[in-house]
Amino acid sequence: MTAATQVLPVCGPRIEFEAINLELGRTRILEQVSFSVAAGSVHAIVGPNGGGKSSLIKTLLGQMPHQGRLAMHWPSEREVIGYVPQALEFDRGLPMTVDDFMAAMCQRQPAFLGLSKRVQPAIEAALTHVGMLDKRKRRMGALSGGERQRVLLAQGLIPEPQLLVLDEPMSALDEAGIRVFEHLLASWRRSGTTVLWIEHDLEAVLRLADRVTGLSRRVLFDAAPAQALTPERLLGLFSVHPRSESLA
Structure with missing residues (x-):
């Protein structure tokens, strides 16, 4: 074909x-x-x-x-259905890392317990797709607006x-x-x-x-x-x- x-x-x-x-x-x-x-x-x-x-x-x-x-x-x-909002409203002083945010959005296990082994591969793949895997330990409040938007795109990919x-x-x-x-x-x-x-x-x-x-x-x-x-x-x-x- x-x-x-x-x-x-x-x-x-x-x-x-x-x-x-x-x-x-x-x-x-x-x-x-x-x-x-x-x-x-x-x-x-x-x-x-x-x-x-x-x-x-x-x-x-x-x-x-x-x-x-x-x-x-x-x-x-x-x-x-995946949804990516226009912006993320949150307290930028919170000690919430990219991993914490992805855990809170993408798994049932409480985020303070860390990434679930069940969803960790999908989260790593999504962060890789948006070029944010190397910043997964950064605080969300320390990211630029564009970087936060990439993280929002990543959470919209889980589940596919x-x-x-x-x-x-x-x-x-x-x-x-x-x-x-x-x-x-x-x-x-x-x-x-x-x-x-x-x-x-x-x-x-x-x-x-x-x-x-x-x-x-x-x-x-x-x-x-x-x-x-x-x-x-x-x-x-x-x-x-x-x-x-x-x-x-």
Whole structure:
């Protein structure tokens, strides 16, 4: 089979958002949001601050109530979701090392007892993937913002996800970290992992995403990057006032 005709494996789910409405109190956050995410694809969501991107992700993760239909079609009985938040809020004075953080996030055994032998190989592999294995004994508070973001990426890899939800993962990364992220994105695509990716770096989205949804409370476009990220569409997306409406 030639490279041109090779079919990549798919382990991630197809996701369908259908007429999603989200209201908090008397404020409308999302209105009639409908689009689908292809299984095994890298699907980016772009839009202005306050446009509902993170709220949509929280809806997907079951953290916010909504109206409408949200369905995930998994290819097998194994259903593993990884999540990488935009930032990590914590007391930087805490004597918590990278190993401590990974233990707290990735194992049932209390972190103060050290890494569990069951998850230690996976944690070491994840830290190696993001280039942080040599800093595993450093305090989290002593890391740069980009290094902490790499650790967040590492915890999202355990257990190996079929669906990976990323909330602006590139926001704090330096050039080396961006190269790490792009390498990871390529490996997720090869493995057929579904990636739903909120991102503000439109140039990165144009290069790396399979499809892009423009969201400003409503879906303003949903297309391949070359068709979606045109000056006219971006002007319409970012010129629309994104602040959620108060219900009458």
